[in-house]
Amino acid sequence: MTRNPRHSLRTRLLAWLLAAIVVATLAQAGLAYTTALSQADVIFDRHLQKMAAALASGVALGSLPPNEEVSDDRASEDFVVQMWNARGDPIFRSAAHQRLRQPAQPGFSLVHALDGREYRVYAQASPGLTLLVAQDMDARRDMARTLALRTILPTLPMTPLLALIAWLVVSRSLAPVARLRAQMAARKVDELAPLNDRGLPAEIQPLIQELNLLFERLRQAFDSQRVFVADAAHELRSPLAALKIQLQGLQRAGDDPTRELAVKRLAAGIDRAGHLVDQMLVLARQEASVAEGVALESLDLAQPGFLALSDTLASAQARQIDLGVHRAESVTVAGNAESLRILVRNLLDNGVKYTPPGGTVDLSVHATPDGALVTVEDSGPGIPEKDRARALDRFYRVVDGAGATGSGLGLAIVKSIADMHGATIVLDDSRRLGGLRVRVSFGLRSAA
Numbered sequence: 231m232t233r234n235p236r237h238s239l240r241t242r243l244l245a246w247l248l249a250a251i252v253v254a255t256l257a258q259a260g261l262a263y264t265t266a267l268s269q270a271d272v273i274f275d276r277h278l279q280k281m282a283a284a285l286a287s288g289v290a291l292g293s294l295p296p297n298e299e300v301s302d303d304r305a306s307e308d309f310v311v312q313m314w315n316a317r318g319d320p321i322f323r324s325a326a327h328q329r330l331r332q333p334a335q336p337g338f339s340l341v342h343a344l345d346g347r348e349y350r351v352y353a354q355a356s357p358g359l360t361l362l363v364a365q366d367m368d369a370r371r372d373m374a375r376t377l378a379l380r381t382i383l384p385t386l387p388m389t390p391l392l393a394l395i396a397w398l399v400v401s402r403s404l405a406p407v408a409r410l411r412a413q414m415a416a417r418k419v420d421e422l423a424p425l426n427d428r429g430l431p432a433e434i435q436p437l438i439q440e441l442n443l444l445f446e447r448l449r450q451a452f453d454s455q456r457v458f459v460a461d462a463a464h465e466l467r468s469p470l471a472a473l474k475i476q477l478q479g480l481q482r483a484g485d486d487p488t489r490e491l492a493v494k495r496l497a498a499g500i501d502r503a504g505h506l507v508d509q510m511l512v513l514a515r516q517e518a519s520v521a522e523g524v525a526l527e528s529l530d531l532a533q534p535g536f537l538a539l540s541d542t543l544a545s546a547q548a549r550q551i552d553l554g555v556h557r558a559e560s561v562t563v564a565g566n567a568e569s570l571r572i573l574v575r576n577l578l579d580n581g582v583k584y585t586p587p588g589g590t591v592d593l594s595v596h597a598t599p600d601g602a603l604v605t606v607e608d609s610g611p612g613i614p615e616k617d618r619a620r621a622l623d624r625f626y627r628v629v630d631g632a633g634a635t636g637s638g639l640g641l642a643i644v645k646s647i648a649d650m651h652g653a654t655i656v657l658d659d660s661r662r663l664g665g666l667r668v669r670v671s672f673g674l675r676s677a678a
Contacts, residue, residue: 240404247396255389259382266378274370275338278352282363285311286354308369310349314360321359330364340367406430410438422449473499526564526651531602531672532595534567538574539593546582546591553582556592561602563672565651573647577606577668580641585610590663600673607660607667618657644670 312330313322330341333353341351341364349364410425422445427438476496483489539555546553574593581591585608594605613621622645641655648655653672660667 239407240400243400243404244397247400248393251389251392251396255385255392259385262382262385263378266381267374270374270377271370274350274365274374275352278338278350278363278365279354281309281311282352282354282361285313285363286356286359286361308366310362310364310366312362312364316358318360330362333360333362403431407434410434422446422452526566528562528564529567529570531561531563531565531570531604532558534565534570535574535593535595535604537571538578541571541575542578542582545579549582549585550587551582551585552588552590553578554590554592555594556605556607557594557596559596561595561597563602563651565672569647569650573644573670574604574606576641576644577604577670580668581606581608581610581666584608585665589665592663598671600671602672604670604672605667607663608665609660609663610665612659612664612666613657621657622655641668644668 309324310330311322311324312320315321330343330349330351333339333351336353336355339351339353341349343349348367350367350370351362351364354361354363407430410430413425424442424445425438427435427442430438473496476492476499480489480492480496483492535558536555539553543553578591578593585591589609591606591608594603594607596603622641645655648670651672653670656669656671658667658669659665
């Protein structure tokens, strides 16, 4: 897969850092250049002052004849030096320069000569002598720019050095991320082992931890699915084989009574197989709901109980079972109405199936100090204490004294729905009816 460089964290970091380095270098260079120019002006002004002081201390006062010049070969062509006595007569003027007028007052000023040149002038007045020292501004600016460039030139090589350092730091910092990407790319489709977060930045470690938790949930879901498929394949062999045998018995029936008996057995076998398939589908849906998460709503727990009771009433009447409500209170929980209906219906179905004809199965829904409680108890043989721990497992069947068996999924479905609602299941003996009592407790966190 081709990576888009615009969405590359490494590319964006390098681009922003390099841009910041270049901008900062240019800003620093500009500031240094401006500061150097300003400092050069100060230095040159001090130079003019010192030159004026040095010249004033060694001048012999006199006067120049009109239209004559006294030159000093030591004077620089960039500087103009002029002197006047107390009467205003010129006593000294450097050669090869135009005359500058005598300043009105001492100090610094800017003067334009007749040829258009601009001069920086410093005038110093003392008793009997006025001295002027001027510097050509073009030459002054050239020297100032030279000094400023010499100041900033050493900082320019730092830009590529800082860019190299930024590139190394970003590359080394993102190296663990690149290793993680390579680790993910090398994984097989069904590989759900935890990712190694050693050496990763602190900002990325929470993401990897969440991914590892997701992988763990997926692994558990896949393991559960594999176990479920294997168990389902094993469990379906028996009813399918029984159906085949009953069909063969029907084909070999020689008279009407035998044929009628074979048809009844075949119909009963189809009903058992259909019930098993239905239970397997219900269990698969409930486990998928647990994995995906089902939206829970505030509801009265007694309502799903009454609906489940009506669903089971026909089978209870067929077996002459007294199916009823022992205690019903309005108690609010956060749950899924259809799932809770399936939970209570499976508990009632189990009670009706294992209770001998003429027995009793009762439903109770009421509030407790710790939350809500659903209880189903019957007058059947119950479940031996040694089997209660495994009774909630899938496809585990408890055989009663009469030899009645179920699909082994009813209580497993109950457990799956209870887990989805954060409820707990307890199997014990019913002191009132003498059979099995199943209690499903919805804690305070499950209450609306």
